[in-house]
Amino acid sequence: MIALDVAGGIATVTLDRPAARNALPTAGWRALADLLARVPADAAALVVASSTPGVFSAGADLADLARLVDDVPARTAFRQAMQDAVEALAALPMPTVAAVGGAAFGAGVALALACDVIVAGADARFSIPPARLGIGYPAGDVARLIARVGKGQAARLLFTAAPVDAAEALRIGLADLSGDGVDVARTIAANDADALRLLKNTLRSPHDSSLSAAFEASFGSPAFANGVARYRRTS
Template structure:
């Protein structure tokens, strides 16, 4: 399945063996996403099958994850006041659609990850980066801000001090430094992590993600207790039951 942007496909969705792969594909501008592509990202997320056990957010362009928002779109915002809200809402729709997926989402970061690309990775549950990955959040250099929900996710991941450093300096960090400060969880190939996740029970994965993202939910205890009725649990403990 493919969600298309204006003209050539920008966001691609494929599903294989219980794993949904959402890929960015706009090589000419290093996967910088225009307004329409953010909406297509939300559409792709909505098309992920309910029984998918994991989602991998990746790039089909070698050497780059995402250069952020399309600079052509950003340039128009200087004079087009009405377009500012349209741009903000489109970007928010795409990022929050990824964050709202009920199954685990792994960001596979290869090469550059800049600006809104970092916000997109932050919407995922696990960030896996190759050793050539580089991260930068440059809005301070451009004279603009960064959306509050994305700042909040950054602070939650790396702490207030490191978040301030990344935002205030706009300086890039390499994969090793990103892992050291907690922006990246693992260095290596995301496909291995996704395969490990997908080997587990789909319902259990959803329940565990629910507990991580909403630990105060009043339904969690009930859902936890109900999980003991699952067929996978029954099969797993069958050998321990007394005849």
């Protein structure tokens, strides 16, 4: 259903449930949270990708959600499982990339929003359709959507439930780049892992005064010393 592989400084989380278009049941969200807890601390970058052509993730598994009509306690269990997985992804210390190829629907968009960079393949399509199903969308995910595209575009996506293609996603800021997300992750991972973590912390909390000391301390890092040495050899 979900796999974790680490190579070349990149942790790759692969969604692999083709029969359900990579939709995750409650147990799948729990498995994703557990898997993210095992991401090596020294990974320079992480990419979330799909092994299923034409689909990133259809979001939550509707066959699993159908039981929530009558099983009231299961509603909380589902919400918490999904929230735990999405928040675990958002909280990772290394840069994260969503490699969106094909359809990203519903909670699949929430997964992408939890990443630092969203890369849309040529066939990417984004849709948030809970209004069609008579349900809401988690508040934390709505907040991330607003932060990315603004309240007006967030309202458009949520209220119309209409899909947008890669070009439109780029235009409104739902996606950051077009192309191959794995290639973007490789470009990120070619940089110093400690510097990447510091930069991510600064992006997350730019007004945190403690980051000034961390910035100054970074000049004493081995990576900076090596970079200066390379510069001197070539100048």
